[in-house]
Amino acid sequence: MADRDYSSFQQKVIKRYYDNKDQIDEQRLSELVTNLYLAPPKKQARLWESAEELMTRMKIPATRIAHVMQSKDAAVLAKVVEELDKGILKRG
Numbered sequence: 001m002a003d004r005d006y007s008s009f010q011q012k013v014i015k016r017y018y019d020n021k022d023q024i025d026e027q028r029l030s031e032l033v034t035n036l037y038l039a040p041p042k043k044q045a046r047l048w049e050s051a052e053e054l055m056t057r058m059k060i061p062a063t064r065i066a067h068v069m070q071s072k073d074a075a076v077l078a079k080v081v082e083e084l085d086k087g088i089l090k091r092g
Contacts, residue, residue: 025058030081036074048072055080059091 006014017024032051039047048069055065060080068076083089 026084029054033074033078033081051077
C-alpha cells in the first residue's frame with residue numbers, strides 16, 4: 001500500500017484521520033460502553049476483546065486495563081472514558 005500514489009484530496013483525508021486518531025479512538029471506546037450495556041451476553045465477550053485492544057492501542061496504563069478487564073463492568077469502562085474526556089487519565 002505504501003507504493004500507491006494518492007491524490008492530494010486522498011492525502012488530506014488520510015492526514016486528517018491520523019491527526020484525529022486520538023479523538024476517534026476515544027469516541028469508539030465511548031460507543032463500546034453503550035454497546036456493552038445493550039448487547040446480549042454472547043456478543044459482550046467480543047466487545048470486551050475490542051475494548052481491551054482499543055485501550056492498549058490508546059496506551060492506557062496496563063494496570064488500569066487489567067482492572068477494567070477483570071471487572072468486566074461497563075460502568076468501570078465508562079469511568080475510564082469519563083476520565084479520558086476530562087483529561088484526568090494520562091496515557092502511557
